[in-house]
């Protein structure tokens with residue numbers, strides 16, 4: 001037996017409540033705050049709150065804590081870098097960590113062509129930079145993105161985001177010349193219906209409708225795509241979809257930008273979700289799990305399109321030396337066994353979720369790659385009507401008992417634990433989710 005999950009006082013306990021009250025008084029009202037978890041420390045897949053409750057974490061701070069909490073190799077790398085120097089500005093000066101990380105990312109990116117790398121502080125900053133690079137490189141203005149997409153929250157990135165209307169409300173006008181098209185959401189596809197095989201209707205509509213009626217493809221700089229939609233509901237497009245998008249881009253000289261901010265760095269059992277299809281994007285974006293929680297992201301671009309000249313883009317903090325050290329240590333761990341663990345544990349987890357689906361009719365769809373698994377909840381399997389209240393009750397009920405979960409899309413449970421999970425963690429999470437679903441039925 002392990003010492004987690006272990007609830008000693010119903011959360012939020014008295015110490016947690018004090019922090020929540022203070023936070024509510026002073027922090028900006030835009031924060032969501034999914035549930036009153038007040039963290040004191042973490043180790044591996046365990047998170048402890050300020051009242052001594054211990055939780056099993058199956059959300060990893062939104063797929064960020066890839067190596068778990070406090071991995072000794074990551075913490076040692078961070079401490080060593082911090083002891084040396086905290087900052088010098090990688091846009092203006094040199095240090096080994098930045099050169100090493102850029103080389104490392106260029107070498108592990110999909111495809112064989114030479115890459116160049118720009119380091120950022122976040123996912124949204126990577127999206128922002130990619131919009132600029134795509135326009136600069138093609139001298140075209142239009143951008144295509146997908147319904148349900150999430151690319152970040154700064155003004156340019158949020159213009160591509162299309163997951164919740166609230167993220168746009170009151171902030172307009174947003175970036176002009178951004179066009180949204182349907183994503184390959186098999187479970188809710190408007191083109192294939194219930195046909196067993198994908199008809200590629202959602203790709204066809206880009207040419208037959210958008211390009212034919214609204215937009216000259218030669219004005220399009222880039223198509224931004226999440227190879228697996230994250231915030232949109234852990235939506236996995238059918239095999240061949242990314243390749244078809246790649247072909248479409250090649251027909252018109254459009255750049256393919258893969259936003260792997262959530263799906264990258266080993267989470268799906270390969271370094272990048274693009275690797276499952278052997279597709280080489282022109283630009284690949286990473287962030288979230290890259291630094292194990294330290295803020296760092298990257299724009300990895302083919303050298304042939306990395307046309308921006310000296311001084312055309314930059315970042316004061318991007319590629320901070322302490323964050324570079326965390327990212328290098330993270331990549332060592334991901335390549336040194338965690339990617340295989342994501343394959344093994346992902347198989348165990350998805351088999352378990354499929355078994356749950358046999359007992360619980362509220363589970364409409366189960367999909368996943370590695371440790372990026374979505375369990376979509378519905379009111380009725382025949383109508384496929386989403387069940388957001390049920391998702392809410394499942395997440396809150398699990399929190400009360402010591403399991404940290406998070407939803408995505410309208411009513412999908414996202415399972416994105418740290419990549420260090422083991423049999424005990426997976427079986428415990430499955431048992432707890434099954435028990436909650438049994439109660440809620």
Ligand SMILES: *Cc1c(COP(=O)(O)O)cnc(C)c1O
Pocket residue numbers: 121122123124125127150151152153226230231259260261262263287288
């Ligand atoms: C989270 C996310 C972003 C935004 O990253 P931030 O670091 O929150 O700015 C962009 N794209 C995808 C796919 C994401 O999941």
